[in-house]
Amino acid sequence: ACDTVINAAGAHAWHVAKMAGLELPIFPVRHEYFVSVDVEGMKPELPVMRVPDASLYLRAEINGLLLGGWEPESLSLMSDDFENGQTPPRVEEDWDVMGWFIEQIAPLYGKAADLGVRSIFKGWPTFVPDGKFIIGESHRLKGFVMAGGCNAHGVSGSAGIGRHVVESMLEPESSPYVRSLSPDRFLDGEWDAAEAQTLARRIYETYYGLGS
Ligand SMILES: Cc1cc2nc3c(=O)[nH]c(=O)nc-3n(C[C@H](O)[C@H](O)[C@H](O)COP(=O)(O)OP(=O)(O)OC[C@H]3O[C@@H](n4cnc5c(N)ncnc54)[C@H](O)[C@@H]3O)c2cc1C
Structure with missing residues (x-):
């Protein structure tokens, strides 16, 4: 007690x-971002940037680019879709969402489409x-x-x-x-x-x- x-x-x-x-x-609600392979000229001290009208955030991750955002068609669970004591379902990498981030950033940074993806981070923050x-x-x-x-x-x-x-x-x-x-x-x-x-x-x- x-x-x-x-x-x-x-x-x-x-x-x-x-x-x-x-x-x-x-x-x-599922959330994901990716970190690219090293980008020539990328400096770790690049500040965090938010691009509200593209629904994106980005910053340097060592010498790669970290790019994430808030896609317009979210994926969510009902709270009872998993049990207490059970891990929420694994989030599978959604390459369509990564592609959407790249499309969104393209007008500002066209080279994003050529970047290799080193890793994707993902999970279920609550809303x-x-x-x-x-x-x-x-x-x-x-x-x-x-x-x-x-x-x-x-x-x-x-x-x-x-x-x-x-x-x-x-x-x-x-x-x-x-x-x-x-x-x-x-x-x-x-x-x-x-x-x-x-x-x-x-x-x-x-x-x-x-x-x-
Ligand atoms: C890809 C991604 C990027 C994100 N980026 C950011 C960001 O830049 N900035 C930001 O602010 N947030 C970010 N978030 C969201 C952030 O991770 C969450 O808002 C935050 O982790 C919530 O903290 P919390 O302590 O409430 O829950 P959690 O971090 O989920 O911690 C809950 C803890 O409770 C434990 N627990 C569960 N059930 C029990 C139980 N029955 N008894 C005891 N312990 C239990 C769990 O094991 C866990 O350790 C991101 C999330 C994701 C997925």
Whole structure:
């Protein structure tokens, strides 16, 4: 027994919440990027760049190019497509998506089409219908604290997530922003799983917020 459980189980956060009797709209959406073979003239200090109207991000990876993005037709799982304690299904390399990244970057960097791919990185970050983290305790279950639904911000947002979790637990009254992340925004309302998944996918597909 323990007084507090913090659910930071990533793609299994839905399962862990469900074990505690809380149903949350957390959906794994596939994400991939590739790293090319060495590119002549590429410098490791090239900054991270985002090209919102091409829905891409890129940077140097040592002497190769790292290129990723948010394809318009995302691939998602329902949360119960895999069991608690079971690894989510393996993501197979999707060369059509890699080709789409290259098409998107071509107007800015035509040589991308000639680059060999050294490796593809891939996985199932989780998305939620409103694109916001799910952070804090539910009034329905004291001591059960969410820290999930990261919408592919779990690394860049980790320090903030930690701060917000602490604030939600220890401050007598947390800020309006932290309150807006509460799991109760979903637990106190009704939602349909298929519709919620469509909205979560839309967050992925319009990640840089243009053209939507
Ligand atoms: C290709 C790719 C690129 C990405 N790039 C970025 C990026 O540039 N910036 C960024 O911010 N994010 C990025 N992300 C998303 C980022 O990886 C996630 O947002 C982040 O990992 C989520 O962190 P987390 O701690 O919530 O979950 P996870 O990192 O998934 O960690 C969850 C942990 O919980 C454990 N666990 C699961 N079930 C249980 C259980 N029942 N009991 C105990 N432990 C359990 C798991 O084993 C795992 O260690 C990327 C994702 C992918 C796939």
